[in-house]
Amino acid sequence: MIYLDYNASAPLNEAAKQAMLPFLGDHSANASSLHRLGREARKAVEKAREQVAKLMGVVNPENLVFTSGGTESDVWALRGVFEEKHNPERNSLLVSSVEHPAVLDTALWLAEQGINVEYIEVDTKGCLYRLPVANQTRLVSVMAANNETGNLYNLKSMALWARREGALIHTDAVQALGKIPVDVDAWGVDFCSVSAHKIGGPQGVGALYIHPEATIAPLITGGGQESGRRSGTLNVAGIVGFGAVAEVIAPRLNERSRTMATLRDRLESKILAALDTVHVLGDLEHRLPNTSLLAVPGIKGEAIVLEMDAAGVAISTGSACSSGTGEPSSVLTAMKLSNVKIQGAIRFSVGIENTEEEMDQAVSALIQTVERLHTVAGQITNV
Amino acid sequence: MDHFLNPRNVGILDGPTGTAENSDCGDVATISLRIEEAKIVDARFQTSGCSGAIACCSAATELLRGSTLQEASLMTREDIVDYLDGLPSDKYGCAQMAAMAGLQAIHQAQGSEE
Numbered sequence: 001m002i003y004l005d006y007n008a009s010a011p012l013n014e015a016a017k018q019a020m021l022p023f024l025g026d027h028s029a030n031a032s033s034l035h036r037l038g039r040e041a042r043k044a045v046e047k048a049r050e051q052v053a054k055l056m057g058v059v060n061p062e063n064l065v066f067t068s069g070g071t072e073s074d075v076w077a078l079r080g081v082f083e084e085k086h087n088p089e090r091n092s093l094l095v096s097s098v099e100h101p102a103v104l105d106t107a108l109w110l111a112e113q114g115i116n117v118e119y120i121e122v123d124t125k126g127c128l129y130r131l132p133v134a135n136q137t138r139l140v141s142v143m144a145a146n147n148e149t150g151n152l153y154n155l156k157s158m159a160l161w162a163r164r165e166g167a168l169i170h171t172d173a174v175q176a177l178g179k180i181p182v183d184v185d186a187w188g189v190d191f192c193s194v195s196a197h198k199i200g201g202p203q204g205v206g207a208l209y210i211h212p213e214a215t216i217a218p219l220i221t222g223g224g225q226e227s228g229r230r231s232g233t234l235n236v237a238g239i240v241g242f243g244a245v246a247e248v249i250a251p252r253l254n255e256r257s258r259t260m261a262t263l264r265d266r267l268e269s270k271i272l273a274a275l276d277t278v279h280v281l282g283d284l285e286h287r288l289p290n291t292s293l294l295a296v297p298g299i300k301g302e303a304i305v306l307e308m309d310a311a312g313v314a315i316s317t318g319s320a321c322s323s324g325t326g327e328p329s330s331v332l333t334a335m336k337l338s339n340v341k342i343q344g345a346i347r348f349s350v351g352i353e354n355t356e357e358e359m360d361q362a363v364s365a366l367i368q369t370v371e372r373l374h375t376v377a378g379q380i381t382n383v
Numbered sequence: 384m385d386h387f388l389n390p391r392n393v394g395i396l397d398g399p400t401g402t403a404e405n406s407d408c409g410d411v412a413t414i415s416l417r418i419e420e421a422k423i424v425d426a427r428f429q430t431s432g433c434s435g436a437i438a439c440c441s442a443a444t445e446l447l448r449g450s451t452l453q454e455a456s457l458m459t460r461e462d463i464v465d466y467l468d469g470l471p472s473d474k475y476g477c478a479q480m481a482a483m484a485g486l487q488a489i490h491q492a493q494g495s496e497e
Binding site (some may be wrong): 298339377378381 | 384387388389393394395409410411412413429430431432433434436437
């Protein structure tokens with residue numbers, strides 16, 4: 001199988017797996033326990049915290065709290081900020097309209113609780129283009145990189161803007177981490193969500209960076225782990241795996257970005273040369289190095305993905321038809337693209353384990369798939 | 384899955400033709416027929432729909448081929464689902480679309496006979 005769906009999940013890195021194994025075996029213990037095994041687990045967790053902090057550009061690892069993944073981090077940042085009862089007149093949340101569902105659905109939930117939610121609109125390339133007039137904004141949430149288009153957003157300027165308005169700012173850097181430099185301290189954000197499995201760590205682990213001066217209520221209450229910020233027995237093996245892969249990536253980040261870009265550009269240019277109706281969606285000037293979101297007009301992305309799967313190539317639709325609901329991607333809908341483009345959107349997301357041969361094979365498979373589906377469609381076009 | 388990856392009877396015929404839309408997603412399909420002595424000797428389809436649309440149209444044309452117009456006019460969504468040995472419930476709209484396209488073609492054939 002040629003795996004080109006890294007934005008969905010990256011395969012588990014070997015160093016991460018090896019680092020995890022002791023904590024899945026003889027060394028498994030509760031990191032809060034006082035005995036030797038417990039203390040060793042705690043030590044391993046703190047080492048991982050330093051490793052992940054380094055990859056995130058966070059100088060003080062104490063500002064990182066481990067969670068169950070990107071979704072929990074996002075949900076916590078949003079709900080936790082609005083749980084805080086002080087400053088009740090600041091009742092607005094400002095989010096971009098292309099955020100991950102973890103943010104958008106939480107924003108809808110907060111709206112039901114009486115929070116005023118405002119959206120930053122995007123243009124047809126997915127670039128933010130209109131900041132609503134600040135209206136007692138308590139929190140701004142803008143992602144660092146979009147999961148579907150790969151678009152990058154300028155967090156430094158967003159953070160400056162938020163500061164001026166007296167608002168806190170959260171960023172979902174789940175897709176950015178490990179692909180481009182993430183520099184939380186330099187960006188000046190208050191909260192930053194990351195996830196282990198997108199960078200080759202295990203699934204079920206993530207972290208939330210919390211600026212020491214930002215106040216946020218816990219989402220998960222209980223035994224008071226993580227300095228009372230996030231209760232629940234620590235997922236020691238998962239956290240250790242996250243740390244190990246962060247350590248592998250940190251010194252090689254730029255080299256890895258270039259490798260991804262070379263592979264992605266090879267794939268994309270060959271597809272565009274072979275299939276003249278296909279075009280690239282998103283902001284080509286400011287994009288993750290590994291992502292290529294393509295519109296194949298006239299045929300269904302879902303059909304392409306399934307047929308590519310049968311041909312041994314794993315790709316994804318533009319998050320369309322998620323869980324078979326047939327609902328179009330919220331990101332592409334926010335970009336106000338035509339239905340034809342949305343329905344025919346497919347996403348390639350490569351990783352450094354991929355090879356140039358795999359890119360070429362994927363191009364051939366796509367050409368055959370598109371030709372065949374065009375034959376099946378004949379003169380039929382959907383509106 | 385086989386009817387999606389290896390669809391039978393793709394194409395269009397110069398005969399009675401029915402077109403239907405899947406109200407769930409806007410997909411469109413056509414089924415066209417060649418009829419000799421009130422019997423369907425060939426059936427072809429075209430669709431730009433999803434995997435379900437392709438599989439259901441393939442199944443529908445297989446069911447139609449060789450049937451009399453009378454038999455074929457009784458084809459239902461369930462016949463297509465059964466022929467495919469079941470279908471995820473979110474793809475029932477695809478089976479409905481294929482059945483409707485087939486029935487429209489049959490109605491056109493019956494209309495031209497009278």
